[in-house]
Amino acid sequence: MPQLLLELFSEEIPARMQQGAARDLERMAAERLKAAGLTYDALTTFAGPRRLTLVVDGLPAATPDREEELKGPKASAPEQALEGFLRKTGLTREQLVERDGVLFAVISQKGQSTAALIPGMVDQIVRTFPWPKSMRWGSGTLRWVRPLKRIVALFDGAVVPFEIDGIRSGDTTEGHRFLGSGKPFAVKDFADYRAKLEREHVLLDVADRKLRILEAAQKACADKGLALVDDDGLLDEVAGLAEWPTPILGDMDPQFLDLPPEVVRLSMKVHQKYFAVRDPAKHGLAPHFVVVANVEASDGGKALAAGNSRVLSARLNDARFFWDEDQKVGFGPWLEKLSGVTFHARLGTLAERIDRIAALAREIAPLVGADPDQAEKAARLAKADLASGMVGEFPELQGVMGGYYARAFGEPDAIADAIRDHYKPQGPSDTVPTAPLTVAVSLADKLDTLVGFFAIDEKPTGSKDPFALRRAALGVIRLVLENGVRASLGSILFGNAISGKFGAPNGILPFFEDRLTVLLRDQGQRHDLVAAVFALGDDDLVRIVRRVEALAAFLATDDGANLLAGYKRASNILKAEEKKGALPSGMVETGLPNQPEEETKLAFAAAAAATAVDAALETEDFAAAMTALAALRAPVDAFFDKVMVNSDAASERENRLKLLGQVRAVMGRVADFGQIAG
Numbered sequence: 001m002p003q004l005l006l007e008l009f010s011e012e013i014p015a016r017m018q019q020g021a022a023r024d025l026e027r028m029a030a031e032r033l034k035a036a037g038l039t040y041d042a043l044t045t046f047a048g049p050r051r052l053t054l055v056v057d058g059l060p061a062a063t064p065d066r067e068e069e070l071k072g073p074k075a076s077a078p079e080q081a082l083e084g085f086l087r088k089t090g091l092t093r094e095q096l097v098e099r100d101g102v103l104f105a106v107i108s109q110k111g112q113s114t115a116a117l118i119p120g121m122v123d124q125i126v127r128t129f130p131w132p133k134s135m136r137w138g139s140g141t142l143r144w145v146r147p148l149k150r151i152v153a154l155f156d157g158a159v160v161p162f163e164i165d166g167i168r169s170g171d172t173t174e175g176h177r178f179l180g181s182g183k184p185f186a187v188k189d190f191a192d193y194r195a196k197l198e199r200e201h202v203l204l205d206v207a208d209r210k211l212r213i214l215e216a217a218q219k220a221c222a223d224k225g226l227a228l229v230d231d232d233g234l235l236d237e238v239a240g241l242a243e244w245p246t247p248i249l250g251d252m253d254p255q256f257l258d259l260p261p262e263v264v265r266l267s268m269k270v271h272q273k274y275f276a277v278r279d280p281a282k283h284g285l286a287p288h289f290v291v292v293a294n295v296e297a298s299d300g301g302k303a304l305a306a307g308n309s310r311v312l313s314a315r316l317n318d319a320r321f322f323w324d325e326d327q328k329v330g331f332g333p334w335l336e337k338l339s340g341v342t343f344h345a346r347l348g349t350l351a352e353r354i355d356r357i358a359a360l361a362r363e364i365a366p367l368v369g370a371d372p373d374q375a376e377k378a379a380r381l382a383k384a385d386l387a388s389g390m391v392g393e394f395p396e397l398q399g400v401m402g403g404y405y406a407r408a409f410g411e412p413d414a415i416a417d418a419i420r421d422h423y424k425p426q427g428p429s430d431t432v433p434t435a436p437l438t439v440a441v442s443l444a445d446k447l448d449t450l451v452g453f454f455a456i457d458e459k460p461t462g463s464k465d466p467f468a469l470r471r472a473a474l475g476v477i478r479l480v481l482e483n484g485v486r487a488s489l490g491s492i493l494f495g496n497a498i499s500g501k502f503g504a505p506n507g508i509l510p511f512f513e514d515r516l517t518v519l520l521r522d523q524g525q526r527h528d529l530v531a532a533v534f535a536l537g538d539d540d541l542v543r544i545v546r547r548v549e550a551l552a553a554f555l556a557t558d559d560g561a562n563l564l565a566g567y568k569r570a571s572n573i574l575k576a577e578e579k580k581g582a583l584p585s586g587m588v589e590t591g592l593p594n595q596p597e598e599e600t601k602l603a604f605a606a607a608a609a610a611t612a613v614d615a616a617l618e619t620e621d622f623a624a625a626m627t628a629l630a631a632l633r634a635p636v637d638a639f640f641d642k643v644m645v646n647s648d649a650a651s652e653r654e655n656r657l658k659l660l661g662q663v664r665a666v667m668g669r670v671a672d673f674g675q676i677a678g
Helices: 015-035 079-089 114-127 190-199 206-222 232-238 254-258 261-272 302-329 331-338 350-368 372-381 389-393 400-408 413-421 436-455 469-483 489-493 496-502 508-522 527-534 541-555 558-578 597-618 622-630 633-642 650-668
Strands: 003-010 042-047 051-057 066-074 097-099 102-109 148-155 167-170 246-251 275-278 285-293 342-344
Touching: 003 114, 003 190, 015 042, 015 051, 015 114, 015 232, 066 079, 079 102, 114 148, 206 232, 206 246, 206 285, 246 302, 254 285, 254 302, 261 275, 261 285, 261 302, 261 400, 285 302, 302 389, 302 400, 331 350, 331 372, 342 350, 350 372, 350 436, 350 489, 350 496, 372 413, 372 436, 400 413, 413 436, 436 469, 436 489, 436 496, 436 508, 469 508, 469 541, 489 508, 508 527, 508 541, 527 541, 541 558, 541 622, 558 622, 558 633, 558 650, 597 622, 597 633, 597 650
Parallel strands: 148 167
Antiparallel strands: 003 051, 003 148, 042 051, 066 102, 097 102, 246 285, 275 285
C-alpha cells in the first residue's frame, strides 16, 4: 500500500525540543489521519538538529465511500420541522426514506483521494505545531521553532503539491551542513531518503546517533585504558546537537582533579557538553574528557581537542575560584546572608525556614535513632551553601557542596553526609538515605515544605505542582517506609515544631494517602485496598503498608473473595435497615428455641474471630488477622444459604441483625471492606 513521507527541514532545532517535537508530530498526524477516515499500518517520526520527519506506511489510496443514515421527524410532523431537517441534510422531500411513519435521510459520500487530503493535514500540523518557543521571520505569518526552509511531501512516490507561507513542497532535501555534498538531492521514498541522508553524513534516527556516540566514545577511552563516565541525560542532549556525531578524546589539566568531582563533571556537562572520563584502575576522574563534534576532522580531532581543552581550563579556573573563595567565608556569613533572602512571600525568609527545619529535625531525631543536638545542627547548616559562590554558579550542586564545605570546616562526617544528602530522594529512582541523621534532616526539610505550602493553600491542582509537593510527599513516604520509621504521621505533621508555626493545614493527610496510593499502585497494589486501610484512621505508614499487603494476599484467596461478597451482602442489609431506624445493639443470643444451627455457628465463629483478630492486631501480625477472618467464610456462607434475616418474628430478625453487625464490626477492625471493589 502507498507510503507518505514528510520532512520539515529548518535551521537548527534546540536539542531539548527535538524528542517532544517527534512525539507531537506523531500525535497530530495520527489524529488527523483518523479524523479523515484513513487507516495505516505504521506511523513513525524522527527528529534531529535540522529536520522533523514523518513516514506513514500502509495508507489507502483514498478514503472509503461512506453512507450515513439520519433519523428525521415523523411523516406527519409540522411543515416547519420537515423544512429544518431538509436544510440540515441538504436533501429534498422526495429523497427522504419513510419507515414506520418516520422519515430518514440517507447521505452517501464518495471517498476522497488521500493525496488530496494531505495538503490540508500538513498545513494544519505546521500552523498549529506546539513548539515551546517559536518565531516568525520575514513577511510571512508562519511561526516555527527556527526558519523553515524546505518541505518534502511524497505519497506513493509522487510529490504532493502544496505551499505553506511561500514554501513549496517537493522531493528534495539536504545533507550534512559541512560533510555533505552541499547540493540538494531528490528522494523517492523513505528507504531512499534514509539511505541518501546517511551517504550525506546524516543519521536520521536519534537511537543511531546515540549508539554511534557511545560506541565511538567508549572505544576512544578504551584505546587509552580509560572508561567513559555514563550520563544518559548528556547523551540525549548531544545526540540532538550533531547529525553525524564524532566523539573525540581530549586532555584536561590534571591540576583540576583536586576539585570535587561533581564540580568537574558539571563544568564539563553544563557549559561544554563534555563527557567525563575515569581511570578504572584508580578512584575518581581521569584528566581527560570526550567532546562530541559534528565533523570528521582531517587531523583526527587533535586541533578540536586542544581548543576544547583550553576552553575547559578556563571554565574550571572559574570553578576553582569559587571553591577557594567559598572556603574563606564559611557557614556563619552565609547563614546571615540567608536572613535577607525570601523563601516565599507568605512563608518568610530562608533563615526562618531553617529555624523551622532545625526544630522539626530535633523533634524527629528520636524517632529515627538520631541524636537531637546533631540533627538540629545539621539542619541549621543544610541550606547554608545556597549563599555560596559555587552553588550560585551551579545550583545543581546545592547540598553536595555543603557536604564538602562541612568537611573542610571540620564538621563530623555524619553531619557532612546529612547536609550532602538531605535533598534525597528527589525522584522515584533516586536513592533513599539510611543514615539516621540524614533521615531526620531530610524528613524535616520535606515536611516543612509540605505543611508550609498547604498552610497558605498552595496545593497542587491537576497537572500543576509548581512547588513539587507531590515529589516531597513521595520522598517522605519512601524515607519512612524504606527506613521502617514507626511514627504517627499526624503527630509529626501537627506536632509542636510545625503546628506552632502553621496550625493544622487542611487536606494534608488525604494528600499523603493519595501519594501512598500512587506508590503502591506502581508496585502492583490496588488503590481501593489503600483506601480501605486508611479509613481506619491509622497514619503509621509502615503499618498501613503491611496491612495492605496482608489484605491483598487474603483477597487473592477463595476465602477472601467469598468473605468479601458475604460482607457486602451483610452490609447492604444493615444499610437498608439503618434507613428505617437505629440498628439493634447488644449481645447476640444463642440457644434460642428453633434457632437454626447456622445462626449459632456464625455467632460462635464471629466471637472467636473477634478475639483472634484483636490478639493479632495487638502484635501487628496482619497475616494472622486475615487467617482469623478466613475462618468466618464457611459459617457466613452457610448462614446466608439457610437463614432468613428478615424473619416475620421480630425477636429473630433483631438477633440476626445484631449478628450481621457483629460480623461487620470484626471485619472492620482489619479494614473497611466497604471501600473494596468486587
